[in-house]
Structure formats: structure tokens, C-alpha cells
Amino acid sequence: MEYRILGKTGLRVSVLSYGASPLGSVFREVDEAEGIRTVHTALDLGINFIDVSPYYGLTRAETVLGKALRGIPRTQYVLATKVGRYGDQEFDFSAARVTASVEESLRRLNVPYIDLIQCHDIEFGDLDQVVNETIPALRRLQQQGKVRFIGITGLPLKIFRYVLERTDVDSILSYCRYALNNTQLVDLIPFLQEKQVGIINASPLSMGLLTNRGAPAWHPASEEIKQTCARAAAFCREQGVDIAKLALQFALANPDIHTTLVGTANPENIRKNVAWMEEPLDEELLAQVQQILAPIHNQIWLSGRPEN
Template sequence: MHYRQLGRTGLNVSVISYGASPLGNAFRTIDEGEGIRTVRTALDLGINFIDTSPHYGETRSETVLGRALQGVPRESYILATKVGQYGEGKFNFSAEHVTQGFDESCRRLGTERVDVLHIHDIEFADLNQIVNESLPALVKLKEAGRVGHIGITGLSLKIFPAVLDRTAPGVVEAVLSFCRYCLNDTALDPLIPYFERKGVGVINASATGMGLLTDRGGPAWHPASPEIKEGCRRAVEQAKAIGIDITKLAIQFAVHDPRIATTLVGTANPENIRKNVEYAGAPIDFEAMARVLEFLKPIKNHNFTRGRPENRDPLYP
């Protein structure tokens, strides 16, 4: 396993990390014991960064993860969770609620402290509230020694500079972006030098586009357009027909960029996490990658967006 610095946090994170949303039944109903074995397998394989949220399964992910981490030495992993989103369509970014939500997350996770605390999916928030209320509340938790570092997450890309340009240096130390740095959508790429100048670490998630670049395909709730779904499905089939594992290439594509500290991979299957770690460490077949990128060219950087109207990215094309 290789490790990289997360911005200026001082945290040395594994290039592939564990996203615990599947523990909350995000993609299928899981067996809890299998989920716990997956977490333990990830740790055994050298993954040291684990990310969750009370939103995933309406607290189920945090609860199962807390059970999985019982008895594991606290210094052996870096733990991140989130505040602000607590279920489908359930948001509260007030100072009181993010503080209370953090306390509740800690109880479920069996800890008094987390290494990274994110404000979750801020495209659904009034960004004035994020800057003037939510972030100051997290700063207080950090000053109290209960939070190591502060981050923000979201699908839209415009929200990141909209917040970072209005906060003091060092307040926001990490961003978590998903579905915007993968084989079919690299719109995050032009923002990375901006994050580097700000000293902000980049966490990438959903290297397969939340399942689009897999044999199974995206879940029924996936927000992508029919054109994106069909383009990804066709590329998966074209790659498979010539013996190319597109999921393997998707993982490799994401972890290959040294500017991205870590890429979150979500699964509740021990064998899948084992495969993903193998993919991340295997030599890249650049010829195969070029073929797959050609397959995906018709939908390259086609995107989907969400959130408050003022926080949505323009749709392309």
C-alpha cells in the first residue's frame, strides 16, 4: 500500500481508502457480519482512512462501522465522518445541530474524537450559513480537541471555491469530491491546482461513478441522465468484449494522480475490497486505458448536478 499526505493536515493516508456508505445499505441490503469483515479486511490490507456519515442508511453505516472498529487500536486508522445531512432530504447546517450531530456520531462510532469532520453535501446549504455558522462550530470542536481537521464535501464543484475564498487559510483543510474525477468525468482536474495553492487536501470518491463503470451498473436511484448511464453501460460491454476490466482501470485511473491524496472505495464484500487494493497496486495497462477512454468519449465530462439552484454546476453538454 502506498500513502500520501492529505494537504497540510499532516495525515498520511492510504491512496485507496474505505468509504463506508455500503454499510448503510446504500447499494444493496447487506449482511452486517460481512460488512464488519470487509472493514477488518481493509485494515489488514493497509487501508488506514475510513469515511462514513450519519446520512448513510440514516445512521446504520456509523453504527455498523462502530461495531467493526471495536477492539481495533485507535492509532491504526484515520476516521472521518460528516455533519449536516442526516437522511434523504434531511439537512440541518445550524451550529447547534452540527454540534449535536457530531456528538451522536461519536456515540455510534464508539469514540470521543474523529480525525476529519466534513460538512456533508454543502450544495444543499445556504453557503452563507456554512461560512458564518457551520464552519465556526466545527472550529470550536477542533479547538476542544475533538476534531483533528475540517473538510467540506459535495457533488457540485463551484461550491468549493465559493466557500474557500471566504474562509481564513487553514480552516477548511480537505475537500471530498465524488464522481468528478473518474474515467468518464474529469471536471475536478482544473480545480486541483487551486486546492494545492490553498493547502487543501483532495479526497476523491466514486471512481466508478457510483457504480456506472461496473458490470452491475448504477443503482436505481442514480441521478445520472439516461445518456450517461447508457454511455457507461456500452463502454463496460465494449471493454468486456475485448477482455478489459473497466472497473480495474477506473480504480487505477483515480489513484494514479499523485495530487489526489486518496480515493474512497465503497463495498461491503471482503473479496471486493481485496480486489480493489490489488487493482490499485497493479501496473497500469495504458493501452487498455486509452481504448476505454475512447469508448467513453461520446459522454466525456457529461455531468449531473443537484442542490440549491445557486449552487448547481452548469450541465454539460
Template structure:
């Protein structure tokens, strides 16, 4: 496993992180004991950063993760969770709610502190509130020793860039923005790095687009992106390899990202994910995929409030 600095935090994290959303049944029914073993497998294989949220499975993911971490040396991993999003359309970034949310997460996770607390999917909220109310409230919890570092997460890089420019944050996390289909996070990373902000990547399979099963019906990608991803999966299958393996390795390679999160509630699948992340990709196949996917590259979809998808200076 390779380890990289997480911005200005002074912490070093594994290039592959454990994303705990599957523990909440986000992708189907979960065997809790298998989920616990999946977390332990990730840790045993060198993963040292875990990301979760009370939104995942309506707090179930945090609860299962807390059980998985019982008895594990607290200094051996970084624990990150989130505030602000609590349901599909339930958001509350008020100081009172996020303060209570941290206390609730601490109890579910069985710890007295969080290494990283993140505002979840900020594009669905009022960014001025996130800047002027939410993050200052979380800074107070940092001063009290309940959290160590502050971060923001979301899909539109415009929202992340605006908030990171307006107030000090330690990390940003975006999903689906550095994959075989989208390189936008790489273009934005230098601006974050100049501010000492650690950049984290998530959803390297683009929420299922880059898998042999293809995108689920609810996926927001436009039809031409879905079609290109399907063709890419077929090309990989012809070469005898799962596109998910190629996509995962591609996503973890850039050193400008501290970590890329991937998750599974299966210990066998989690071990496979680690193996895939550490296995170099075939250069010829990557070149062929590059040509195939070039016409649809960086086709982002809107997420959250329309005004939070507009580049700074254009609204």
C-alpha cells in the first residue's frame, strides 16, 4: 500500500480508503458480520482511512462501522464522517443540528473524537450558511477536541472551490470527478493544493457506470455517456478483464489525490479491491479506452441547487 499526505493535516493516508456506505445497505441487503469482516480486511491490508455518514442507511452504516472498530487501536486509522445530510431530500446545515449530529455520530461510532468531520453534499445547501454558520460551529467542536479536522464534500467542483476559497477547510471530497469518464478533479486539484487542502476522490466506478452490470436506472448520466461506458465495459470484457479493475487502478494512481474511497460489505470483495488498486493497468488497453471515451469526457450532470453548479464569477 502507498501512503500520501492529507493536505496540511500532518496525517498520511492510504491511497485506497474504505468507503463505508455499503454497510448501510445502500447497494443491497447487508450481512452485518460480513460487513464487520470487510472493514477488518481493509485495515489488515493497509487501509488506514474510513469515510462514513449518518445518511448511509439512515445511521445504520455508522452503527455497523462502530461495531467493526471495537478493539481496534484508535490511532491506527483516520475516521471521517459527515454532517448536514440525513435523507434523500433531508438537509440541515444549521449550527444546532450539526453540533448535535457530531455527538450522535460519536456515540454510534464508539469514539471520543473524529479525525475528520465533513459537510455532506454542500451543493444542496446554502453555501453562505455553510461558510458563515456550519463550518464555524464545527470549528468550535475542533477547539473542544471532539473533531480534529474540517472538510467539505459534494459533486459540483464549483461549490467546493467557492467554499474552500472563502474559509479554511482541511479537505475536500468529490465523487465521480476523477474516473475513466471524468478528469475534472485533477484540473481543480492544484488550486486546492495551493491552499493546503487535501483532495480525496470517491466513486471510481462512477456510481456503477464503469462496471460490467452498467449504470442503475436512477443514474443521472446522459444517454450518450451510458452508451460509451457500456462500450468500454464490452471492450474490457473482450480483453479478459473487468472494467471495474481498470477503473479502480486508474482512479488511485494520481499522487495529487490523498486517497480514493471504495467500499464493500464483503471481505472477499474488499480484498479484491485492494489487489486491483495495487495491480498496474495495461497501457495498451488504457490507450484504447482513452480513444473510446474521449467524445463524452467530463460530461458532468447538475447536482443540488442550480446556483451551486455555476463557476465563481459567473453568477
């Protein structure tokens, strides 16, 4: 496993990291024991950065992850969770709620501290509140040793610039913006590097679009995006390749991204993903798949308040 330093945090994180949202059964009903085995498989194979949120499965993912982490030395993994999002339409970035939320997460996760606390999907909130109230509240928790570093997450890229031009944060988590079908994150990278911000890329499989199973029913992409990605997956199958392999290798090939979060609750997927990292990327197949995806390249869906 290769490791990189997450911006100015000094945290050493595996380039392939573990997204725990599937532990909350967000893609399919997950057996708890299988979920726990998946976390252990990830740690055994050198994956040391784990991301979760109280929102995933409405606290279920944090609870299952907490059980999985029981008995594992706290220094063996870098743990990220979030505040501010608690349901599909339930957001609260107030100082009181995020402070209580961190305490609740510490209890569910069974840990004395969180390495990275992130404001979750801030485009649904008031960005000035995030700057002036949420982040200062998290800084107070940082002084108490309950959290080590502070980050922000979301879909629109301009939210990151807005916040970083007004206050200091340690990392950004962007999703579905650096994958076979969308590479818009690259335009933001020079700005992030100038600020020495940790760069976390999530959903390299575009939340299931770039898999043989396809997108889950709740996926917000348009029918055109879904169908075009399904055509790309079928083309890869005809060539005897799983599109998830190509998608993962493509995302991991960018050295400016510190870590790439892949979600799964299946230990076999973790093993496959780690093995695929070692194999060379098929440049010819990549070019063919990019051609299929060209009509929808960089298309995205709306997320959050219109002003954000």
C-alpha cells in the first residue's frame, strides 16, 4: 500500500481508503458481521483511512464501524466522520448541534478522539454560518483534544473556494468529481495545493454508476448519465474487464489526490480493489471507455441551496 501525507495535517493516509457509508445499508441491506469483516479486511490490507458520517444509515454506519474498531489500537487507523447532516433533508450546522454531534459520534465509534471532523454537504447550509459558527465550534473541540483536524465536504466545487477564502480548514472531501465520467476536481487542485489543504476524492465508482450492478435507485444522476455509464460497463464486460477496475485505477493514478475513498460492505471487493491497484491500467481500453462517456463527461446533478 502506498501512503501520502494529507495536506498540512501530517496525517499519513493510504492512497486507497475505506468509505463506510455501505455499513449503513445505503446501497443494499448489509449483514453486520459481513460489514465488520470488511473493515478488518481493509485494515489487514494496509488501508488506514476510514470515512463515515452520522447520516449514513441514520447512525447505523457509525455504530457498526464502532463495533468493528473495538480492540484495534487507536494509532492503527485515521478516522474521519462528519457533522451537520442527519437525514436526507435534515441539516443543522449550529454550534450547539455540531458540538453534541461530535460527542454522540465519539460514543458510537467507541474512540477517545476523531482525527478529522468534516462539515457534511455544506451546500445545504448557510456557508457563512459554516465559516462563522460551525468551524469555530469545531475548533473549540479541537482545543479539548476531541478532534484533531477540520474539513468540509460537498458536491459543488465552488463551496470549497468560498470557505477557504474566508477561513482555514485542513481538508476538503469532493465526490463524483474525479472519476471516468467527471474530472472537474482537477481545476480546483492548484488552489487547494496553494492552501496546503488535504485532498480527499470520494466515489471513484460514481456511487455505483461505474459498476456492473449499476446505480442504486436513489442515485441523483440523470437517465442519460445512467444509461451512458451502463453502456460503458457493458463494453468493458465484452472485453472481459470489470468497469470498477478501470474506474478505480483511473482515479488512483492522479498523484495530486492524497486519498481516494471507495465504499463497500463486501470483503471480497476490498481484496479485489487492493489487487487491482497493483495491476497496470489498460490505456487502450481507457481511451475507448472515455469515448463512450464523452457525451456526458463532466455532467453533474444539482445539490444543495440554489445560491451555493
